[in-house]
Amino acid sequence: MNKDETPSFSKSAETHLPSKEVQSRESSNHITVGRRSFIRGLGIVGATLLPGSALLMRQAEAQEQSSGRLTKGDADLLRFAAWAEIVESDLWTQYNELGGATTRTGGNLAYKLALQNLDGDMPQYITDNTDDELSHVAFLNAYLKSKGAEPVNLDRFRTLPGSTATGVDKQKIGKRLTSLLQLNVDLSWYTRYRGEENPDLGAIFKGPFNILNEPGIPLNDTDTPPNTVVPAPPIPPGSPAQRIQAIANTAGFHFAFIEQGGTSLYPTLALKATSDEVLRILLSIGGVEIDHFSLWHDKAGNAVSQPLAGVIDPENPNGAMFPDLNDPAALARLNLRFELTQTNKILPEPCDFLFKDALPPCSVIRPTSTALGGAVATVKSFTADGLFNGQPEGFFDFAMQLATAADSARRKL
Numbered sequence: 001m002n003k004d005e006t007p008s009f010s011k012s013a014e015t016h017l018p019s020k021e022v023q024s025r026e027s028s029n030h031i032t033v034g035r036r037s038f039i040r041g042l043g044i045v046g047a048t049l050l051p052g053s054a055l056l057m058r059q060a061e062a063q064e065q066s067s068g069r070l071t072k073g074d075a076d077l078l079r080f081a082a083w084a085e086i087v088e089s090d091l092w093t094q095y096n097e098l099g100g101a102t103t104r105t106g107g108n109l110a111y112k113l114a115l116q117n118l119d120g121d122m123p124q125y126i127t128d129n130t131d132d133e134l135s136h137v138a139f140l141n142a143y144l145k146s147k148g149a150e151p152v153n154l155d156r157f158r159t160l161p162g163s164t165a166t167g168v169d170k171q172k173i174g175k176r177l178t179s180l181l182q183l184n185v186d187l188s189w190y191t192r193y194r195g196e197e198n199p200d201l202g203a204i205f206k207g208p209f210n211i212l213n214e215p216g217i218p219l220n221d222t223d224t225p226p227n228t229v230v231p232a233p234p235i236p237p238g239s240p241a242q243r244i245q246a247i248a249n250t251a252g253f254h255f256a257f258i259e260q261g262g263t264s265l266y267p268t269l270a271l272k273a274t275s276d277e278v279l280r281i282l283l284s285i286g287g288v289e290i291d292h293f294s295l296w297h298d299k300a301g302n303a304v305s306q307p308l309a310g311v312i313d314p315e316n317p318n319g320a321m322f323p324d325l326n327d328p329a330a331l332a333r334l335n336l337r338f339e340l341t342q343t344n345k346i347l348p349e350p351c352d353f354l355f356k357d358a359l360p361p362c363s364v365i366r367p368t369s370t371a372l373g374g375a376v377a378t379v380k381s382f383t384a385d386g387l388f389n390g391q392p393e394g395f396f397d398f399a400m401q402l403a404t405a406a407d408s409a410r411r412k413l
């Protein structure tokens with residue numbers, strides 16, 4: 001760009017004043033910050049103005065930090081992150097057993113072939129994503145323990161049936177934490193990252209199509225025999241391969257759904273961290289979740305572009321139909337705009353950020369608000385996904401307890 005050239009939006013953006021609503025929200029932030037700085041500035045004299053309980057709390061926090069222990073808020077953030085990573089590890093382990101590159105059992109041939117119709121490297125990517133999640137759990141729990149904080153263990157909830165198809169680890173049948181047998185995959189992330197509006201500022205997105213009550217893994221060998229012939233795409237209509245291909249396509253979109261959740265969750269948690277080290281942990285693991293999301297976003301697009309587009313699950317035609325999202329005629333039928341569906345537009349479109357229409361559009365992760373991207377929102381969205389079908393009330397109580405604590409954490413300066 002020429003030195004004197006500036007993007008066309010910058011002039012108007014500089015002079016554009018935030019809306020009244022934004023101004024009032026901003027000014028209340030300034031009041032908060034101002035008061036905090038004011039009290040800090042008062043030092044010992046100011047401290048005498050604090051109520052006794054607040055002073056004691058502050059002294060306890062200072063002691064925690066100087067003794068190398070975590071503040072309660074930081075421990076709560078990492079404990080929820082550990083919960084989310086245990087959930088991720090369980091589901092990725094199931095995907096890896098059946099579709100990964102390195103499995104003890106050799107996996108499920110038909111499923112692997114169908115996954116490779118999305119990308120020849122799918123098995124390797126699945127194995128690597130699984131390793132990443134397992135490392136996240138091991139690190140977070142070890143770090144919590146090293147700081148004298150309680151780690152997270154969900155073993156008592158590993159009771160779900162899971163798949164019995166060729167390829168699963170037989171010892172784990174009946175011992176799953178998550179269910180991949182009947183998924184409702186929320187695809188709103190697909191249009192959200194192609195849109196120019198931000199959910200944190202009120203925008204609502206709908207996915208380009210629906211995946212409802214569809215498995216993400218083969219259920220059993222009767223439903224999808226592991227020796228099913230799965231041709232390279234296109235998959236002929238009426239072919240027995242349509243069922244296993246629809247399951248593999250669902251997995252492709254489910255991978256992206258899970259990882260976009262982590263992509264929003266980690267920055268949301270990081271904004272509440274007090275210690276530099278906890279901030280570093282959340283940013284560094286969070287970055288890998290973004291990396292995962294970007295990869296799966298690209299692969300999922302191959303299920304809805306030629307030559308693979310058009311697969312319909314014969315067992316669930318209304319719940320798993322994968323249209324061609326690059327085909328103008330199909331888009332017109334679905335009442336969709338091409339710019340919100342184009343499959344190779346996988347990098348986040350610049351959108352409103354912080355304030356609506358007040359600043360230039362910016363390519364960012366969204367959402368990053370606690371309400372939409374935080375811990376409670378994550379539990380709710382994973383639950384709606386069907387991941388926890390069959391879990392008892394105690395599972396949800398424990399999840400919400402950890403999530404509420406994490407969402408309540410506040411950065412202490």
Ligand SMILES: [Fe+2]
Nearest residue numbers: 085088133136
């Ligand atoms: Fe992770």
Ligand SMILES: [Fe+2]
Nearest residue numbers: 088262289292
């Ligand atoms: Fe992840």
